[in-house]
């Protein structure tokens with residue numbers, strides 16, 4: 001099938017919604033960009049290590065075995081404002097009351113019908129403006145057609161985390177989700193996302209952090225073995241703002257998580273991290289593009305992947321420091337831990353620097369469990385499989401440590417350990 | 427307790443022979459010392475006894491309390507009561523010292539059909555024992571051996587020994603890198619554990635540790651075998667005359 005046919009067939013799966021004038025215009029622009037450029041075919045440099053074809057497919061996704069643990073969402077014991085999606089569709093009846101000081105949440109479809117909604121100028125714009133450097137037409141597809149999602153405006157320091165819980169119940173389900181989030185001046189929020197969205201999903205999040213704003217974002221992706229997900233986080237950071245985003249991924253046939261971070265204001269900080277555990281036919285790709293356009297800013301990328309039984313891990317990370325972004329502090333580390341010889345870790349770290357007074361470092365390693373450490377643990381009576389788990393967790397801890405909240409850090413570590421112990425029993 | 431019979435060992439990777447027929451019997455409650463020049467095979471012996479990978483036993487047997495241990499995994503030997511205080515304790519970033527100690531203790535208790543200690547019970551015991559070795563709360567909280575000084579690492583080894591209460595304790599150059607005060611602290615820790623049912627194999631290059639931990643027997647190792655055995659006086663002989671004279675005598 002020629003490239004244009006793939007794009008055409010995919011587009012034919014959806015219809016453009018009729019909303020406000022501005023939303024209609026934004027969607028039409030995204031669609032025209034998609035039509036002009038087509039969906040990725042896998043020959044692009046940007047898709048060198050991960051095959052995008054199943055994201056493009058107009059055929060139904062693979063049938064998923066539903067993971068029963070979806071009934072017990074990981075963050076259920078945290079006091080939070082909960083928003084529920086079932087197979088990619090917002091379920092307001094099972095969501096919490098949305099009235100909380102400092103918070104305005106609306107379904108995307110509703111916001112887009114409002115001729116003067118605050119999300120005018122944000123929806124499709126943060127995504128759209130990042131298309132020039134590298135084309136991301138799967139995100140354009142999302143902007144054109146996604147009707148599910150949330151618009152979230154944070155106007156103050158929100159006392160409870162906002163928890164978006166995805167329940168995946170339909171074995172063959174496909175979802176497009178689009179969230180628009182604006183953190184206003186001096187405001188702060190914690191945003192949690194957990195669970196499997198659907199068998200195949202394409203999820204875009206547009207984030208705007210204004211002066212002095214901060215967001216802690218922690219995401220735990222769905223555990224179904226066959227699921228396919230592509231996610232984009234597009235973010236703009238203004239003066240003194242701080243974005244911390246962490247993702248835990250265990251399982252999934254195919255995952256591509258992209259972070260596009262534009263640091264536009266001075267003294268801003270962006271930390272993105274991920275802990276990834278993959279087995280068998282698992283393929284996981286983190287693609288990060290951080291642009292420093294203002295001086296005195298800091299960015300960190302910490303990604304750790306544990307792979308076994310032929311699993312594949314990919315990391316593409318770029319730090320672009322523009323002229324004038326002096327005193328940039330950029331750090332990037334990606335590491336693969338191979339539990340056997342069949343697995344693969346592919347890393348492409350890149351630095352592109354046009355300012356002369358910056359500190360930027362990047363490192364990438366690929367190794368196996370340290371036999372000396374393993375012997376030390378087992379010589380104290382810890383059985384080998386458990387000792388191995390301890391070392392795997394220790395490896396992942398450096399990424400988990402990127403999470404600010406100790407409570408959440410512990411929940412994540414505990415969940416990982418439980419999964420590992422269960423694996424020995426099965 | 428421990429019977430080593432004609433133990434011959436080579437490296438798995440390069441067919442290099444390191445132990446050439448080691449014979450040694452340690453009875454319950456006894457303290458044996460092994461001395462010998464660098465490279466004579468002392469650490470290798472301790473690793474083979476505790477079950478490290480990478481060695482081939484080409485001949486000989488080792489039994490602990492009558493059980494042949496050579497086919498056992500290292501954690502099974504540990505549960506049976508084998509303990510090695512490492513010459514170079516391993517740093518493990520990301521694993522907390524407390525978690526490590528508690529997991530080790532409870533794994534052994536489980537293997538021996540005993541109930542696991544709760545977090546609170548464990549904490550009480552470990553604080554008590556750590557205090558005697560002047561190990562503070564901060565050291566317990568840090569990742570295993572990471573950022574510990576040489577002396578702190580060795581004290582941490584003894585703390586593990588005190589917590590796990592093994593039957594057969596092997597100490598590999600526990601004195602190296604310690605100043606006099608630290609050595610006394612470590613020796614006191616070891617002596618406190620001496621009992622009729624617990625045996626020690628103390629490996630050392632120098633005699634000075636044996637002033638503090640007085641052995642019942644001393645063996646001299648060279649080129650992968652024990653060339654001479656005697657009582658504590660043999661250690662003094664080494665101290666006064668050096669190894670070369672002894673080696674020449676036994677050649």
Ligand SMILES: Nc1ncnc2c1ncn2[C@@H]1O[C@H](COP(=O)(O)OP(=O)(O)O)[C@@H](O)[C@H]1O
Nearest residue numbers: 437442444462463464465466467468469470471
């Ligand atoms: N893993 C190894 N690879 C190569 N040579 C080794 C290895 N382990 C031990 N050896 C060699 O075996 C001999 C004995 O070493 P070791 O047991 O460490 O001696 P000691 O502890 O008495 O100083 C030395 O010649 C050493 O170089």
Ligand SMILES: [Mg+2]
Nearest residue numbers: 468469513599
């Ligand atoms: Mg040695």
